[in-house]
Amino acid sequence: MRCPHCECTNTKVVDSRESGTGIRRRRECALCGRRFTTYERVQMKTMMVVKRDGRREEFSRDKLWASLTKACAKRPLPVSRLENLVNDVEAKLAEQGRAEFASQSIGEMVMGRLSDLDQVAYIRFASVYLDFRDIESFKSEIDALLETGESSEDTNQLPLLDDETNAALRPGRRGRRRSPNSASE
Ligand SMILES: [Zn+2]
Numbered sequence: 001m002r003c004p005h006c007e008c009t010n011t012k013v014v015d016s017r018e019s020g021t022g023i024r025r026r027r028e029c030a031l032c033g034r035r036f037t038t039y040e041r042v043q044m045k046t047m048m049v050v051k052r053d054g055r056r057e058e059f060s061r062d063k064l065w066a067s068l069t070k071a072c073a074k075r076p077l078p079v080s081r082l083e084n085l086v087n088d089v090e091a092k093l094a095e096q097g098r099a100e101f102a103s104q105s106i107g108e109m110v111m112g113r114l115s116d117l118d119q120v121a122y123i124r125f126a127s128v129y130l131d132f133r134d135i136e137s138f139k140s141e142i143d144a145l146l147e148t149g150e151s152s153e154d155t156n157q158l159p160l161l162d163d164e165t166n167a168a169l170r171p172g173r174r175g176r177r178r179s180p181n182s183a184s185e
Contacts, residue, residue, distance in 0.1 A: 001027060001038060003027075003029035003031065003032060003034065003036065004036050005029065005032050005034045005036070006029060006031055006032040006034075008029055008030065008031035008032065010029070010030040010031060011027045011028060011029050011030060012027065012028055012030060013025050013026070013027050014026050014027065014028045014035065019039075019083070019084065019087050022039050022040050022041035022087070023039070023040040023041075024037060024038075024039055024083075025037065025038045025039070025040065045094070045099070046058055046059075046099075047059040047093055047094070047098070047099065047100070047101060048099060048100045048101070049100075049101055049102075049103050049106060050100050050101065050102050050103060051103045052103065052104070056100070059093065059101070059106075061086060061090055064086055064089065064090075064106075064110070065082075065086055067125065067128065067129075068082055068085065068086065068110070068114075068121075068125065069082065070124075070128075071114070071121045071122075071124040071125035071128070072118065072121040072124075075118050075120055075121050076118075077117060077118055077121065081117055085110070085113050085114065085117070088113065089106065089109050089110055089113070092109060093106070093109075107129045107130075110125065110129075111125060111126055111129070119145075123142065126138055
């Protein structure tokens with residue numbers, strides 16, 4: 001194993017732990033003393049994702065990771081939590097032993113876990129992932145969430161949404177009511 005910092009090949013494992021679909025190892029370079037992480041992963045059977053329009057593409061852990069890190073940008077979330085989430089989703093899919101999954105069910109899996117981690121990231125992810133048909137029901141979900149009087153910390157996160165996310169949450173809806181307490185029509 002080559003050190004990514006100095007290319008020295010003399011590294012040792014200082015920590016090793018199971019993480020759903022593989023083993024995560026913390027290594028230390030004998031030359032420069034810096035630490036880095038490696039993953040040993042079981043080679044997964046190819047899993048296909050069926051999109052809404054019927055197109056299929058190979059399930060990509062990297063893509064899932066990319067969309068997650070985008071949703072979690074600038075959120076106070078340790079990378080390890082996101083790694084766990086991705087590992088967890090990947091393991092759950094593999095466990096089912098199927099060759100194909102609806103993109104919808106994967107999205108829901110991620111959203112379910114993300115909503116436990118960070119409400120803002122959850123909303124960002126959902127606004128990118130959901131299509132317009134779902135936005136209405138998603139909006140009522142958010143309204144319900146606000147009405148249940150989540151901790152003030154959570155509700156204060158909402159104004160931090162960027163404009164893009166706000167726009168995505170109200171397609172074609174002018175003058176969306178700001179008050180979380182107003183009843184839906
Ligand atoms: Zn090194």
